[in-house]
Amino acid sequence: MAHLCFQVLSTSFFTPKPQIPVLLSPGAACIKSIHQYRYLYLKAMQDDKFSTPPCDESKVRVPHVLTVAGSDSGGGAGIQADIKACAARGVYCSTVITAVTAQNTVGVQGVNIVPEDFVAEQLRSVLSDMPPNVVKTGMLPSTGIVKTLCQSLKEFPVQALVVDPVMVSTSGHTLAGPSILDSFREELLPMADIVTPNLKEASALLGGVPLETIADMRSAAKAIHDIGPRNVLVNGGDLPASLDAVDVFYDGNDFYEFHSSRIMTPNTHGTGCTLASTVAAELAKGSQMLSAVKVAKRYVEAVLSYSKNIAIGGGCQGPMDHLLKLKSNVERRPFDPCDLFLYAVTDSRMNKKWGRSIVDAVKAAIEGGASIIQLREKEVETGDFLEAAKACLKICRVHGVPLLINDRIDVALASDADGVHIGQSDMPAHVARALLGPDKIIGVSCKTPEHAQQAWIDGADYIGSGGVYPTNTKENNKTIGLDGLKTVCVSSKLPVVAIGGIGMSNAQAVMRLGVPNLKGVAVVSALFDRECVMTETRKLLEVLKESTKIAK
Numbered sequence: 001m002a003h004l005c006f007q008v009l010s011t012s013f014f015t016p017k018p019q020i021p022v023l024l025s026p027g028a029a030c031i032k033s034i035h036q037y038r039y040l041y042l043k044a045m046q047d048d049k050f051s052t053p054p055c056d057e058s059k060v061r062v063p064h065v066l067t068v069a070g071s072d073s074g075g076g077a078g079i080q081a082d083i084k085a086c087a088a089r090g091v092y093c094s095t096v097i098t099a100v101t102a103q104n105t106v107g108v109q110g111v112n113i114v115p116e117d118f119v120a121e122q123l124r125s126v127l128s129d130m131p132p133n134v135v136k137t138g139m140l141p142s143t144g145i146v147k148t149l150c151q152s153l154k155e156f157p158v159q160a161l162v163v164d165p166v167m168v169s170t171s172g173h174t175l176a177g178p179s180i181l182d183s184f185r186e187e188l189l190p191m192a193d194i195v196t197p198n199l200k201e202a203s204a205l206l207g208g209v210p211l212e213t214i215a216d217m218r219s220a221a222k223a224i225h226d227i228g229p230r231n232v233l234v235n236g237g238d239l240p241a242s243l244d245a246v247d248v249f250y251d252g253n254d255f256y257e258f259h260s261s262r263i264m265t266p267n268t269h270g271t272g273c274t275l276a277s278t279v280a281a282e283l284a285k286g287s288q289m290l291s292a293v294k295v296a297k298r299y300v301e302a303v304l305s306y307s308k309n310i311a312i313g314g315g316c317q318g319p320m321d322h323l324l325k326l327k328s329n330v331e332r333r334p335f336d337p338c339d340l341f342l343y344a345v346t347d348s349r350m351n352k353k354w355g356r357s358i359v360d361a362v363k364a365a366i367e368g369g370a371s372i373i374q375l376r377e378k379e380v381e382t383g384d385f386l387e388a389a390k391a392c393l394k395i396c397r398v399h400g401v402p403l404l405i406n407d408r409i410d411v412a413l414a415s416d417a418d419g420v421h422i423g424q425s426d427m428p429a430h431v432a433r434a435l436l437g438p439d440k441i442i443g444v445s446c447k448t449p450e451h452a453q454q455a456w457i458d459g460a461d462y463i464g465s466g467g468v469y470p471t472n473t474k475e476n477n478k479t480i481g482l483d484g485l486k487t488v489c490v491s492s493k494l495p496v497v498a499i500g501g502i503g504m505s506n507a508q509a510v511m512r513l514g515v516p517n518l519k520g521v522a523v524v525s526a527l528f529d530r531e532c533v534m535t536e537t538r539k540l541l542e543v544l545k546e547s548t549k550i551a552k
């Protein structure tokens with residue numbers, strides 16, 4: 001049974017310090033865990049671990065989102081989704097409640113709209129005392145409430161306004177009637193930094209035009225942008241017959257398509273709220289808009305993926321579990337760019353030449369200090385490749401070294417490898433991301449800044465850039481040199497590993513390029529076309545360590 005996670009509110013023996021969600025299990029255990037928490041908390045106080053900094057200039061500013069939305073009694077959408085999403089992203093969330101809804105996994109049974117003068121009072125209480133970085137709006141059920149909000153925002157301006165134009169929930173229930181459309185179009189949207197309609201809401205904002213394809217979504221995004229918001233993100237969760245879950249972003253100049261795997265689950269209640277509040281949270285942390293949207297997209301995909309089988313409620317639309325990071329026992333740690341430091345890429349011809357198995361080659365490279373392994377086998381049969389991948393994965397898992405598969409998504413999926421590295425002529429990264437899901441590592445070979453930008457938009461984790469020097473391990477590979485490598489690194493939003501003809505003689509020159517996101521070198525012959533892989537790896541590792549030391 002999935003634990004329900006409650007925020008422990010401040011009571012006599014809790015003072016409002018970092019409120020840590022306490023997983024409560026029913027009955028006596030619950031009391032026990034609260035007392036345990038109380039004991040630990042007071043002990044930490046005595047140990048001065050959580051002591052409040054003195055009330056002076058050493059105040060700690062916390063990114064802060066104010067959500068102006070409806071309460072969802074089922075806990076999966078609205079205010080509740082916003083609070084949990086912000087908490088998961090490390091952002092403080094204050095709340096102004098516009099409506100109290102009676103809803104659950106079956107649908108919406110009732111809506112009680114909060115009088116607009118009380119919405120105004122809640123707004124004043126928050127905005128006058130704890131000005132947020134960002135305001136995010138959800139359900140705004142009356143034109144009076146929209147007007148009140150717009151007035152308050154003029155009186156208390158904020159860094160960004162995120163509008164989720166909630167009209168119809170994922171479960172198809174009306175949460176704000178057509179009368180609200182004019183005040184959205186005339187008052188709220190022109191103030192918005194981003195508006196995030198789902199397909200039904202985008203259609204309603206445009207007078208009911210049918211939206212059934214990605215092309216329709218692009219034209220809708222442009223038409224909604226003309227109403228006034230600086231950015232538009234049309235959500236494609238309900239895109240008919242779409243393998244991916246595609247969202248279309250438009251900033252007034254360019255379109256971006258954000259793809260993710262479509263998670264096959266009934267637990268999609270609150271996805272739109274969660275996406276919008278995560279965008280708000282990332283903006284509050286200082287991200288640029290495009291980055292905020294990308295993070296939010298990946299977060300929603302991760303939460304859906306984690307929550308896909310949880311069973312809360314008997315209806316056809318269950319909630320998600322936003323706080324997965326607090327509980328997920330996924331042994332795979334998230335991708336760490338430092339893993340790119342000494343990147344060993346295998347080559348079956350070299351293993352054959354030196355009479356060693358791929359498993360021995362991988363073992364030796366890891367023992368020599370390789371920080372990540374890529375199995376690049378161009379001649380091996382699929383069955384043999386899969387068996388080799390499984391055998392190598394066992395070794396890599398023991399040493400905590402990520403194992404990536406070159407190009408072959410099928411082998412990566414079948415072996416549960418940590419990810420893939422794909423070239424420009426291989427499967428597009430966004431398709432790989434849709435197939436592999438949010439937790440796998442995806443690297444993309446990039447020769448140009450345009451390649452690097454597309455890899456970032458497609459959801460890659462890193463890029464491999466080269467060939468830096470001429471190499472014989474890849475036919476007709478255009479060499480980009482150190483200058484070309486620097487150009488790509490400077491433009492890339494992702495961490496970079498240099499590749500192509502790199503070895504003992506030139507690794508230092510590469511690492512001394514002086515670009516912070518160049519995290520390491522990928523090598524093939526320098527390790528595997530040698531008699532002793534472990535020795536060669538160790539020597540190269542020393543050269544790399546030396547160069548980063550000098551570079552500091």
Ligand SMILES: Nc1ncnc2c1ncn2[C@@H]1O[C@H](COP(=O)(O)OP(=O)(O)O)[C@@H](O)[C@H]1O
Nearest residue numbers: 170198235236237238245261262263271272275
């Ligand atoms: N089954 C799914 N798998 C992956 N992503 C999904 C799924 N359903 C919705 N999403 C994503 O959730 C976000 C909200 O989209 P949508 O569900 O259409 O909005 P709303 O919840 O307002 O109806 C979007 O990023 C969308 O792509």
Ligand SMILES: Cc1ncc(COP(=O)(O)O)c(N)n1
Nearest residue numbers: 070077078169170270272273
């Ligand atoms: C109070 C409230 N606000 C918003 C939604 C939209 O939910 P979804 O994000 O699934 O469209 C909801 N169901 N209830």
Ligand SMILES: [Mg+2]
Nearest residue numbers: 170237271272
């Ligand atoms: Mg949804």
